[in-house]
């Protein structure tokens with residue numbers, strides 16, 4: 363799915379009314395119907411539920427008025443609260459006129475704020491994507507009132523006070539919704555860590571907006587769902603051979619951290635690599651040969667750390683990082699690797715390989731194009747050399763880093779963000795908090811290494827598929843064992859099923 367800016371969303375509204383020859387009021391009615399149906403699904407059959415609909419002066423408020431009317435028709439008794447304003451949108455005024463007299467409709471003031479008890483439902487239709495600045499005065503007071511209440515808050519389109527695609531001061535008055543109902547597409551703001559407390563659970567409600575317009579709109583950000591990945595992972599042809607899926611080299615592990623090498627190796631094999639050779643320190647030889655008999659072991663002459671780079675000739679892809687440690691001799695291996703890997707061989711760097719890049723910054727200039735890096739936010743901060751001011755700044759840093767180094771960078775977290783050399787950022791949709799556990803990143807590295815070794819996949823497709831399948835494996839594992847009980851080894855077991863879901867045409 364594409365993530366449109368607030369300005370693009372307005373243009374999409376217009377394109378839709380023109381292409382479908384409908385009025386904007388009719389489009390508003392569609393949006394309201396989608397909200398009402400969602401609410402009815404949640405509410406039924408509790409007609410006694412106390413419902414308060416808070417409406418602002420624009421079209422978000424218009425949506426709220428239409429929902430109030432529809433809930434009334436369905437047998438509920440919503441109360442409407444209006445924010446006083448000098449100007450109202452035309453569609454707001456239209457829906458205000460349509461409001462049945464039986465619905466109690468009152469104007470809000472600092473002295474007239476309704477009690478909102480636990481069990482009550484609040485519909486936040488104060489402001490939507492038309493918000494231009496941070497809320498102050500009465501709107502901010504109303505938002506505070508909603509946030510202090512014990513009621514369940516459902517936001518229409520976006521929590522009021524939250525900007526859809528731009529940073530705002532940390533002290534901004536923003537509704538803390540339990541659920542957010544977004545029309546047709548999600549908004550960039552939903553995917554940023556800082557906003558999780560405002561957005562709550564979010565749902566996209568399709569309202570039939572103009573698909574050709576969406577198709578033809580150039581965007582900076584994508585939300586990666588199964589539909590976006592359809593057709594990107596081909597089924598294996600009957601006559602394919604090990605060469606098709608590539609021979610990968612994994613440099614991983616140090617004394618006490620061989621588990622990282624084992625997990626990455628297992629994930630690489632489950633990711634479908636043709637052949638896998640593992641370079642570990644000498645101490646890892648027996649461990650690897652026992653735990654991962656499918657792989658070949660190429661032990662380093664040193665016992666506790668990787669100190670020498672093997673001959674790279676046989677390999678289609680090289681992965682380096684999990685559990686390596688940050689010895690100076692290992693940094694030297696990274697330096698040689700960057701010199702020798704060339705631009706045709708795929709490269710995946712993770713964990714300590716990234717930390718070494720952070721401490722040996724001259725190496726950053728040696729990254730071959732299309733290198734795939736997989737930092738978590740702290741590692742990313744070390745890579746760019748300065749902390750991010752906020753989530754949007756971090757995204758800017760990600761874009762700048764990927765452009766400068768012509769690389770792909772997987773910034774790990776909830777909604778893992780993949781930065782690409784040409785600018786677009788792809789936010790992943792799969793995964794769960796159970797995956798915040800030791801070894802989870804090592805599994806991702808192994809899986810990505812396998813997909814980068816696969817000769818059929820572009821660097822972008824390999825990265826998108828790997829990140830998505832890793833999260834999906836986590837979701838399948840959590841369904842089996844629950845989130846707290848999930849360990850990285852479980853992810854390995856579910857890579858196969860996760861990839862199978864993506865194979866061929868969806």
Ligand SMILES: NC(=O)C1=CN([C@@H]2O[C@H](COP(=O)(O)OP(=O)(O)OC[C@H]3O[C@@H](n4cnc5c(N)ncnc54)[C@H](O)[C@@H]3O)[C@@H](O)[C@H]2O)[C@H](O)CC1
Pocket residue numbers: 371374375389390393418419420421422423424425449450451488489490491492493494495496497498501518519520545571
């Ligand atoms: N996306 C769709 O396809 C559809 C969206 N709908 C709904 O329309 C809103 C956007 O409506 P719009 O009228 O453009 O803006 P708002 O309702 O968010 O509010 C504009 C209103 O508020 C004033 N204002 C802006 N910022 C502030 C501020 N900081 N303080 C005070 N007042 C402010 C501004 O001057 C205007 O008067 C979208 O979110 C959906 O809910 C359609 O109904 C259906 C299709």
Ligand SMILES: [K+]
Pocket residue numbers: 422486487488489490517518519520521522
């Ligand atoms: K809202």
